[in-house]
Amino acid sequence: MAEKSVLQVEFTVRGRQAHASMPDAGVNTHRVAGHLVVRLDQLLHEKFGLSDPLFDPPASTFEPTRHDANVSNVNTIPGIDRLWFDCRVLPSVDLDEVKAAIDSVARAVAGDFGATIDVNYTNENPAAPPTAADAPVVLAVAEAVRQVRGVEPKIVGIGGGTVAAEFRRRGIPAVAWSTCDAVAHQPNEYSVIDNMVSDALVLAHLFVRDQ
Structure with a gap:
């Protein structure tokens, strides 16, 4: 009788590839991506932590899912990482507010590490109006x-x-x-x-x- 809104996000983290023995010569996008995931996970659940007992699960969900391969060898610091979040958001939450929070975190993390983070919203599907329980x-x-x-x-x-x-x-x-x-x-x-x-x-x- 009701679904949550869907927001799927692709992040492309760009830094500088280098030898793993010389980390100061590079910008490790794997590390940047890790911080991005943790900070997004914390902020989104705190900021949009509303609960609605109609839904199962009752809260919005914000999950890191796919992560593409970066470098093929263990002794190379990657210079590009690509990862995705899948967000299922309660209808009462404005997706524009969620996107603004995501963009803010991406800018902050990129600035902290001297990297760039491109944010691409690959699927944005606001929830349809629910069917009444007594319909x-x-x-x-x-x-x-x-x-x-x-x-x-x-x-x-x-x-x-x-x-x-x-x-x-x-x-x-x-x-x-x-x-x-x-x-x-x-x-x-x-x-x-x-x-x-x-x-x-x-x-x-x-x-x-x-x-």
Whole structure:
């Protein structure tokens, strides 16, 4: 019934490559990137630490994720590092404020080390308006789950994106429902066929309930 806003950020740190035995001759972008990650992690969680019990997890998340390879040998100080953050932000938080905080930290870290840090917002997707918990579609899906699966559905918002958001952006109340194990993007991620069949039965029950 609701999703968080998505903000994905690419950081390109540029310094000066040198031999590892002569660190003063270079600007170690691996070290700069490490400080950038720690300071972003601390500031973003402190500044945007609001909680909303509708969502699971209830707070905004700011995660360092991908890091590209820099140098291939162990005795070289890298002169360029590229890394990403994936941010899932509560709808009540203005993404422009998050971006301003990120830009401020990047400038400060770059200045501290004599490096440059380019910030590129590769994906900025503000949250769609939520579907009300008492909307007819929510009540209908919840009742179908109870009747077909014999369980009490949990009505929540999530950090991941769903196709329901595209309907809600067009003013159409929508929800998403699925049965899954909590293994998204983990090694050996899988989907249980019985769950997919059961979810299809929920949808079938929903479509024919008035016939």
